[in-house]
Amino acid sequence: MLGASLFFGTHGPLVRFSVGAGMDPLAVGFFRSVVLLLLIMPWIVANRRTALRSRRPFSQILRGVFSMSGLILLVAAQARLPLAEVSALTFAAPLFGILGAALFLGETVRARRWIATLVGFAGVWIVLRPGVSSVDPLFALPLISAVFIAASNLMIRSLSHDDAPTTTVAWLAMVSVPITLVPALFVWSWPSLEAMFWMAMLGTAGLGAHICLVRAFTAAEASAVLSYDYSRLIVTSTLGFVLFAEVPTIWTWVGGAVIVGAVVYIARHESRTKS
Numbered sequence: 001m002l003g004a005s006l007f008f009g010t011h012g013p014l015v016r017f018s019v020g021a022g023m024d025p026l027a028v029g030f031f032r033s034v035v036l037l038l039l040i041m042p043w044i045v046a047n048r049r050t051a052l053r054s055r056r057p058f059s060q061i062l063r064g065v066f067s068m069s070g071l072i073l074l075v076a077a078q079a080r081l082p083l084a085e086v087s088a089l090t091f092a093a094p095l096f097g098i099l100g101a102a103l104f105l106g107e108t109v110r111a112r113r114w115i116a117t118l119v120g121f122a123g124v125w126i127v128l129r130p131g132v133s134s135v136d137p138l139f140a141l142p143l144i145s146a147v148f149i150a151a152s153n154l155m156i157r158s159l160s161h162d163d164a165p166t167t168t169v170a171w172l173a174m175v176s177v178p179i180t181l182v183p184a185l186f187v188w189s190w191p192s193l194e195a196m197f198w199m200a201m202l203g204t205a206g207l208g209a210h211i212c213l214v215r216a217f218t219a220a221e222a223s224a225v226l227s228y229d230y231s232r233l234i235v236t237s238t239l240g241f242v243l244f245a246e247v248p249t250i251w252t253w254v255g256g257a258v259i260v261g262a263v264v265y266i267a268r269h270e271s272r273t274k275s
Contacts, residue, residue, distance in 0.1 A: 001216040001228035007209035009235025012078040012086065013243050014202040021195035025079040028199060029072045030184035031191060033176040035203025040173045051170040055162040063155035063168070064175035070148030071176075072183060077141035083240035084248035087233050088127050088256035089142040094263045095120040096150035104154065112269060116262045123258030126251055169210070230260045 018028045044051045054060050077086045095117050101107040109117075124143070128135050159168055191199065216228075233256050240246035 001212070002231060004209045004212035004216060005229055005232035006235055007205045007212060009087075009232040009239060010205050011074075011202065011209075012083040012236055013239045014198055014205060015075050015078040016083075016244065017198040018195055018202060019079045021192055021198055022189070023191055023195045023199070024184075024187035024189070025076040026072060026180075026183045026187050027189065027191070028079075028202070029068070029075045030177070030180040031196075031199040032071075032075075032203045032206060033068070033180045035200055036206055037173045037177055039203065039207050040170070044170050044173065047166075047170075050164075051167065052174065054167055054171060056159060057171075059155060059159055060163070060168065060171035061175055063152055063159065064172050064179055066148050066155060067152040067172060068176050068179040070145045070152060072180065073141045073145035073148065077138065077145065080138055081136065081142070082246050082248070082252075083244070084233065084237040084246065084252050084256075085127060085139070086142045087236040088252050088259065089124060089139065090146050090149070091230065091233075091256065091259045091263065092120065092124050092143065093146040093149040093153070094266070095259070096147050097153055098266070100150055100154050101157075113266055116266045116269075120259050120262030123255045123260075123262065126255030126258055128255075129251060230256075230264075233260075 015025065015028055018031075019025060023031075074086070074090065098109060098113060098117050102109040128139055156168060237246075237248050237252075240248070
């Protein structure tokens with residue numbers, strides 16, 4: 001999980017370098033998807049008889065739409081906003097996931113989870129502090145991205161009853177390219193060699209993050225490894241400071257800690273309830 005956090009933590013800086021090399025964020029999302037597909041394609045070809053065999057292909061496509069929408073918004077946010085703040089706000093995804101599970105999956109959400117969820121959203125307010133300081137409207141991007149990420153995670157949970165996890169990964173790799181191509185066409189430009197290098201690094205980091213993530217959840221329960229995911233705030237903040245001279249405010253750390261505490265509490269409480 002620490003490896004996944006390290007790879008995810010490099011995502012923002014690699015987006016910045018790609019944009020700095022002349023690429024629009026929408027095009028960066030597309031080329032990242034292309035690199036991921038090229039890296040995963042040998043495995044899909046080797047398992048071509050079963051890799052894309054799904055009982056719910058429409059749901060797989062819908063999940064890809066959710067995931068890639070979240071990615072595009074995240075890339076746009078990382079290109080224009082302080083990386084530490086964006087990273088802290090993306091931690092709200094599990095909180096949106098709880099709302100979605102209650103509204104769309106019919107899951108029972110008890111009082112403790114609702115209270116912890118409200119505390120988590122209070123952490124979002126602390127990071128942004130609307131009404132206390134001016135808020136850049138672009139900060140809506142990572143929050144909306146978190147909503148799409150939460151929807152994608154809920155779809156994974158639903159699809160797990162019918163399709164193998166490897167099938168879901170294969171479908172995402174296949175559908176991500178056409179989905180991200182549509183917005184990229186509106187800002188299309190061919191990448192320079194420098195931009196191609198940074199976007200290749202971006203796609204490779206994305207694959208490395210997903211490999212580490214899958215291995216982490218295979219080796220231990222989600223509640224046992226979840227708290228380690230939040231080390232990426234440290235990675236992202238450090239890289240933002242070293243590479244771009246971005247200094248996170250104290251409210252970023254306080255709000256991020258509140259969000260993390262709420263999500264970890266929910267995960268731990270669910271683990272104890274199931275046991």
